[in-house]
Amino acid sequence: MAVRRRDDPSSPLKELDLARMRRRHLKRVMAIESTVYPRPWSLTLFLSEIAQRNTRTYLVARHGGYVVGYAGMMFTGREAHVTNIAVDPDYHGMRVGTSLLLALVTEGIARGAETLSLEVRVTNIGAQNMYAKFGFEVTSVRKGYYVETKEDAYVMIVEDARSTDYRLQLQRIRDELDAHRNDETATDG
Numbered sequence: 001m002a003v004r005r006r007d008d009p010s011s012p013l014k015e016l017d018l019a020r021m022r023r024r025h026l027k028r029v030m031a032i033e034s035t036v037y038p039r040p041w042s043l044t045l046f047l048s049e050i051a052q053r054n055t056r057t058y059l060v061a062r063h064g065g066y067v068v069g070y071a072g073m074m075f076t077g078r079e080a081h082v083t084n085i086a087v088d089p090d091y092h093g094m095r096v097g098t099s100l101l102l103a104l105v106t107e108g109i110a111r112g113a114e115t116l117s118l119e120v121r122v123t124n125i126g127a128q129n130m131y132a133k134f135g136f137e138v139t140s141v142r143k144g145y146y147v148e149t150k151e152d153a154y155v156m157i158v159e160d161a162r163s164t165d166y167r168l169q170l171q172r173i174r175d176e177l178d179a180h181r182n183d184e185t186a187t188d189g
Contacts, residue, residue, distance in 0.1 A: 116158040121152075133173065
């Protein structure tokens with residue numbers, strides 16, 4: 001399969017589609033995982049996670065049928081925890097991560113989550129900015145959380161995910177994504 005890059009005018013990103021992660025996606029997921037993380041998850045771990053459908057959700061983002069990103073969330077009681085989110089570096093800055101996180105958060109709320117949480121590397125400013133846009137706030141630091149790099153993690157939380165204010169915040173993000181895709185359509189000629 002030919003790789004469809006973001007600079008390919010025949011494959012505008014407006015064609016981004018999200019789907020449940022399946023076994024057939026894992027080869028590409030593993031390729032992205034090993035590119036973006038110093039200590040990637042194993043195939044066995046991904047298989048275990050996607051098998052736990054009652055307490056987990058895993059999505060892939062596809063552009064022209066090609067997996068360009070993925071994300072996962074775990075549900076425990078009234079909390080939904082983002083387990084991972086990764087985007088192919090060729091697609092960074094194209095709102096793939098935003099689209100994935102919006103889908104996860106929306107599902108978390110639909111499943112009854114009142115609190116949303118995640119960990120992020122203290123040096124990953126881009127991800128922190130995206131999470132802040134979604135209302136995540138730093139609540140603590142986990143020292144040495146990322147063992148492979150001895151890096152600390154910020155714990156980021158959204159406290160009242162079921163509030164009207166938060167739903168309005170998510171609607172603004174949806175509107176921004178729609179506007180971005182419409183802008184791409186307009187510039188396609």
